[in-house]
Each structure stands twice: as C-alpha cells, then as structure tokens.
Amino acid sequence: MTDGDVILEMRSITKEFPGVKALDEVTLTVRSGEIHAICGENGAGKSTLMKVLSGVYPHGTYSGEIVYRGEEVRFKDIRSSESDGIVIIHQELALIPELSITENIFLGNEVRGRLGLDWGEARRRSQELLARVGLRESPDTLIKNIGVGHQQLVEIARALAKDVRLLILDEPTSALNEDDSEHLLDLLRGLRDHGITSIMISHKLNEIEEIADSITIIRDGRSVETLDVKGDGVDENRIIRGMVGRSLDSRFPERTPKIGEIFFEVEDWTVEHPEVPGRLVCNRSNFHVRRGEIVGFAGIMGAGRTELARSIFGRSYGRFLSGSVRIDGETVSLPSVLAAVKHGIAYVPEDRKSLGLNLLDTIQDTVIAANLPRVTRRGSINDDEAYLAAESYRKSLGVKAPTVKEGVVKLSGGNQQKVLLAKWMFTEPELLILDEPTRGIDVGAKYEIYGLIQQLADQGKGVVVISSELPELLGICDRIYTVTEGRVTGDVPGADATQEGLMRLMTGAAA
Known part of the structure; x- marks a missing residue:
C-alpha cells in the first residue's frame, strides 16, 4: 500500500442510544500515511465514531460498513481491532499510576520467554520505544511520578509496541502545555514520515490547521464535509463555519465591565x-x-x-x-x-472526572449535589424542584441530553463540563x-x-x-x-x- 491509497472507509455508519441518534449515515475516508483530523462541536459524534472503528462499540451495535486496508472488518472488541493495527488513545488516559512505564506499555501485550514473562526483554524494548517517542524517563519509573505530557507519550509508545498502522488520538493535547503539545505534534509528523496513519480529534483549531492533511467535519451526528487542508486553503474560520454552520464574527462576546x-x-x-x-x-x-x-x-x-x-x-x-x-x-x-x-466560594476543577463528577450520577443529581438544602423539604429532596432546577441549567447551558435523568457518564466531555459548571452555579x-x-x-x-x-x-x-x-x-x-x-x-x-x-x-x- 503506497501513500495516497485509501487505508480506511467508514460507510453510512449509524449508531443509536436510547432516545438519541449519535451517528446518522456518517461517511469517512482516510488515506494511507496522512494525519486526518475530525472536528465538530461537543456531542457531534466524533468520539462515538472512533469507538465504533476501534471495537469499543462492536459490530452489530451499529449499522454501516468499515473497510480497512481493502477488506470489510467487523471488530468485536478493542483486542480484535488492535490485532489489525488500529490503536486508540482516549482523551482520559488509560494508564495505571502504580505500575511502571514498562508494565504499562506491555500490559495485555506481555513479552514472553521460554520460562514465562520476560521482563528484561520488555524493559529493553521499552527503552527503545521511549527513545522513539523522545522520552528520557527510566522504564522503571512509576506512571504516577511523571507529568501528563509524558504520560501521553507513554500511551503512544504502548501503541507502537502493538505494531500500530492506524493511530487514533482523542484530544491528545487538551491537557498539555504548549511545549508538550508541540513535541507531540512533532512526534505525529515523524510517525507520518514512517508511514503510520493518524486520526486526530481536537478542539484546538490552530493545531489542526498546522498539522492535518485532511479534515472531516461532523455536525449533529452527520458528516458534513471533508477538506483538503493545503488544496482548499483551510484556516480556522473555515473550520468553524463547517462546525457550527455559520461564521463566528468574534471568539469572545463583547462586554462593558461593571467593576x-x-x-x-x-x-x-x-x-x-x-x-x-x-x-x-x-x-x-x-x-x-x-x-x-x-x-x-x-x-x-x-x-x-x-x-x-x-x-x-x-x-x-x-x-x-x-x-x-x-x-x-x-x-x-x-x-x-x-x-x-x-x-x-465555588471551585470548578480542571480534572472533572476525578475531582468534579460522580459518573454514576444523573445530570439532575449532579446539578443539585453541592447545594442540597436548596431543594430539600422536611428532610427529603423534593424531586420536582430538583428536576426543574436541573432542567433550567440543561437548557440555559445547552447540555445535549434528552433528559436530566440521563447518566453523566453517557455525555461527551464538553457536556460533562457544562454539567459540572451548572453544579457550582447552583450554589449561587x-x-x-x-x-x-x-x-x-x-x-x-x-x-x-x-x-x-x-x-x-x-x-x-x-x-x-x-x-x-x-x-x-x-x-x-x-x-x-x-x-x-x-x-x-x-x-x-x-x-x-x-x-x-x-x-x-x-x-x-x-x-
């Protein structure tokens, strides 16, 4: 397969959840050896589409076809997609803090010798992989002792250990500073030069404009268009217009301060x-x-x-x-x-999943959690008042969910952030x-x-x-x-x- 050949086609992919059609006849074509970006508003279906591709949502739970390297594939789980060289790195990193870098890289993909697991060989390979991603940490370092930027590189090293051909990255730079982000983008360019295809979901439009060869825009669960970055002269304003269906005259609302x-x-x-x-x-x-x-x-x-x-x-x-x-x-x-x-005083934390949300709760339970007395009557929560309060925030913040009884875990990252903001606004x-x-x-x-x-x-x-x-x-x-x-x-x-x-x-x- 040479550069420019199609490595992936997703044809008419439709995925439904109770009360929500997350994907509606989505089509995606990715060329071999390119960096292909997927852009769209929160809840547009970007992460859902990648979960379909990687087997998180297995064949049979969606309709449509996936053609990979010229053949239709029907992945039943992540392991089956990884065996074909498709590796996904989720926005929330899946590393185990108490294990070493080596143990994380080869977890589930252990190096075996004649007498069982060969950790000496695994450590040697880890050193090679860390050098390849530009990380100087010792392979024996515990994950909890390195920063988020370095953890992202460990995730990529783990993907390389699985002979990745198609690398999927969901918001890879969202938690990184500028230096770590630039290093990661340089690494993706290097992987592209070595024939590895990448699909990148990101809201950082300046990075997308800088690194992507092609961009597919998804809006409200549908694929709207695919842009050739260089050929179409794409800039941030053009991407925004595709994402929201209109131009944004300004990134920031006008305001006259009253201090x-x-x-x-x-x-x-x-x-x-x-x-x-x-x-x-x-x-x-x-x-x-x-x-x-x-x-x-x-x-x-x-x-x-x-x-x-x-x-x-x-x-x-x-x-x-x-x-x-x-x-x-x-x-x-x-x-x-x-x-x-x-x-x-209210504080909305940066780590919404660890410090801000209980993912087992509903939207309604989350919104009222920090100020229960406001909806408590005679020692019990008044469900009608709680519902009305949560519903008003769902509408005013534009949370994409069919009802406030929906579980927070089912929301996209951006909609989870809005619910977290509502939780602390409810404390007035x-x-x-x-x-x-x-x-x-x-x-x-x-x-x-x-x-x-x-x-x-x-x-x-x-x-x-x-x-x-x-x-x-x-x-x-x-x-x-x-x-x-x-x-x-x-x-x-x-x-x-x-x-x-x-x-x-x-x-x-x-x-």
Missing part, C-alpha cells in the same frame, strides 16, 4: 506540597478580586495555579502553613470545602473559581461559556479563570495574574496584557 470594590483578598498564602516536605506550592501569594471582575491566572504547567485555587477552596490541597483570606474586609476561616461553600457563589473551564470544549461551546462567565460578572460576582490558553485569558479577563514556582509574579490589567509580556512574567524573566 466594583475589592471584596475577596488573599494575603501571604503559603502551602507545602502534600508529599514533599519543604517544597512550597504556594509561596506567600497575594491577590484580590473585585465585584464584577473577571481575573485570570496564567502560568506554565506546574507553576502552582491549581494548587493555589484548591488550597484556598477549603484547604483541599497541600499542607496549609500560613496566610489569610478576607471577604468584604472580614478575615474568614476556610478549613473545609463546606466552609468555603458557606462563604460563597459570590466567587467562582474556574480551572481550565473550556478544556476539551469546541469553539461554539466556548463562546457560550464565556457569555455565562460575563453574565456572572455583570451580576456583581467575582470570577477567577485559570487557563493554559493565553488568548483565552486576554479575550475575557479584566486583570491577569501570573504565577511562577508558587509565587505570584505579575498583576497586569487586561487592556495592557500581551502574550509576550505574560510569558516573560510566567517564566520569571521579569519577576
């Missing part, structure tokens, strides 16, 4: 790492928020932004050493999450801290969330936004703090901020 007095102040906040004595994750940090103000926090990965937010929100991270919080000039104690909520906070609020969310849904953030600010609330995307902070924030190694290194008015200036402060060059 009031300072009402939330943090002074000399110092917190020690929970497992490394002497390592300060927050080092005498100071910041404040005014009513009606949107305040951004910028910093490279590991700078301490999330640690600062979590430690303030009921001391839910690290070992508190010193510092104070004042609300409307009065010093308050926030020793627990319940105390923080009672003082009008005075200060809402949003940690990476638009990670893994499409451009249309981002616009909606920016609008909600602005609405909260216009109501006189304070909003803190932690984001790894500097254009996002520049687009929505009234002021931006920069954080480096646990220290607040800058406080810049939004009107004066630039990416270059923030980056200097984030790296400590101008601290």
Whole structure:
C-alpha cells in the first residue's frame, strides 16, 4: 500500500442510544500515511465514531460498513481491532499510576520467554520505544511520578509496541502545555514520515490547521464535509463555519465591565506540597478580586495555579502553613470545602472526572449535589424542584441530553463540563473559581461559556479563570495574574496584557 491509497472507509455508519441518534449515515475516508483530523462541536459524534472503528462499540451495535486496508472488518472488541493495527488513545488516559512505564506499555501485550514473562526483554524494548517517542524517563519509573505530557507519550509508545498502522488520538493535547503539545505534534509528523496513519480529534483549531492533511467535519451526528487542508486553503474560520454552520464574527462576546470594590483578598498564602516536605506550592501569594471582575491566572504547567485555587477552596490541597483570606474586609476561616461553600466560594476543577463528577450520577443529581438544602423539604429532596432546577441549567447551558435523568457518564466531555459548571452555579457563589473551564470544549461551546462567565460578572460576582490558553485569558479577563514556582509574579490589567509580556512574567524573566 503506497501513500495516497485509501487505508480506511467508514460507510453510512449509524449508531443509536436510547432516545438519541449519535451517528446518522456518517461517511469517512482516510488515506494511507496522512494525519486526518475530525472536528465538530461537543456531542457531534466524533468520539462515538472512533469507538465504533476501534471495537469499543462492536459490530452489530451499529449499522454501516468499515473497510480497512481493502477488506470489510467487523471488530468485536478493542483486542480484535488492535490485532489489525488500529490503536486508540482516549482523551482520559488509560494508564495505571502504580505500575511502571514498562508494565504499562506491555500490559495485555506481555513479552514472553521460554520460562514465562520476560521482563528484561520488555524493559529493553521499552527503552527503545521511549527513545522513539523522545522520552528520557527510566522504564522503571512509576506512571504516577511523571507529568501528563509524558504520560501521553507513554500511551503512544504502548501503541507502537502493538505494531500500530492506524493511530487514533482523542484530544491528545487538551491537557498539555504548549511545549508538550508541540513535541507531540512533532512526534505525529515523524510517525507520518514512517508511514503510520493518524486520526486526530481536537478542539484546538490552530493545531489542526498546522498539522492535518485532511479534515472531516461532523455536525449533529452527520458528516458534513471533508477538506483538503493545503488544496482548499483551510484556516480556522473555515473550520468553524463547517462546525457550527455559520461564521463566528468574534471568539469572545463583547462586554462593558461593571467593576466594583475589592471584596475577596488573599494575603501571604503559603502551602507545602502534600508529599514533599519543604517544597512550597504556594509561596506567600497575594491577590484580590473585585465585584464584577473577571481575573485570570496564567502560568506554565506546574507553576502552582491549581494548587493555589484548591488550597484556598477549603484547604483541599497541600499542607496549609500560613496566610489569610478576607471577604468584604472580614478575615474568614476556610478549613473545609463546606466552609468555603458557606462563604460563597465555588471551585470548578480542571480534572472533572476525578475531582468534579460522580459518573454514576444523573445530570439532575449532579446539578443539585453541592447545594442540597436548596431543594430539600422536611428532610427529603423534593424531586420536582430538583428536576426543574436541573432542567433550567440543561437548557440555559445547552447540555445535549434528552433528559436530566440521563447518566453523566453517557455525555461527551464538553457536556460533562457544562454539567459540572451548572453544579457550582447552583450554589449561587459570590466567587467562582474556574480551572481550565473550556478544556476539551469546541469553539461554539466556548463562546457560550464565556457569555455565562460575563453574565456572572455583570451580576456583581467575582470570577477567577485559570487557563493554559493565553488568548483565552486576554479575550475575557479584566486583570491577569501570573504565577511562577508558587509565587505570584505579575498583576497586569487586561487592556495592557500581551502574550509576550505574560510569558516573560510566567517564566520569571521579569519577576
């Protein structure tokens, strides 16, 4: 098979769930040796289509045909697709933290010798695979001791160990900083040069424009069009138009700030790492928020932004050493999450599945979980009130689900994020801290969330936004703090901020 030949055809793929047609006659054609991007809004069906391809949804649970390398295939599970060289890396990484890199790479694909498992040979192969993906970690390193960017590379090394021919990546850079993202994109280019075909789902349109050879756009469960990036002169605006069915004149809603007095102040906040004595994750940090103000926090990965937010929100991270919080000039104690909520503080975490959601709950149960007294009557939850509250958020946030009785686990990542946002908005906070609020969310849904953030600010609330995307902070924030190694290194008015200036402060060059 030579470059330009078709390696994959998905013909008229239709997949239904109770009450929802997730895919409706979707067609996809991928050429050998290309990087093929799939774009679409949250809930459009992108991940569902890839789960059909990889056997997560086995043959018989959908209609249509899959033709791979010239032959129709009917995968019954992931193992059968992997045996044909198709490997999927999901958005939520499937690594086991307590096992080593070697053990994770060969889990389920163990290296066998004459006397059983040959871990010496497995370790040797791991070193070769790690070198191939540009990772210098020891094969014996535990997964829990490496960052998310390196974990993503371990996932790719694991795919290479399975003789991958077609690599599927679902939002591979959503949790990565700029350096790790660029390294991953370079790796995909290298794999393409060695004849490995990749399918990439991503909401980062600048990356798609940079790396993809072709783009298939899916909207509302249907394949809308496939674009030749170079031949069609594709740019981000063209992709957006295909995704949402219209042009977005601006990525950020217009707003005239109505900023009031300072009402939330943090002074000399110092917190020690929970497992490394002497390592300060927050080092005498100071910041404040005014009513009606949107305040951004910028910093490279590991700078301490999330640690600062979590430690303030009921001391839910690290070992508190010193510092104070004042609300409307009065010093308050926030020793627990319940105390923080009672003082009008809410925190939407970046890791929605581990820290924000119970995936066994329904949308309704999730929305009311942080403020049960609001729907409790005589010691019992009033189901009618709970339903109406959850339904109002489902509609206002545009959550794609047939009913609020739907399980959260069945939602796309972006819709899960909206439900998590609704959960904390239901507490009616005075200060809402949003940690990476638009990670893994499409451009249309981002616009909606920016609008909600602005609405909260216009109501006189304070909003803190932690984001790894500097254009996002520049687009929505009234002021931006920069954080480096646990220290607040800058406080810049939004009107004066630039990416270059923030980056200097984030790296400590101008601290």
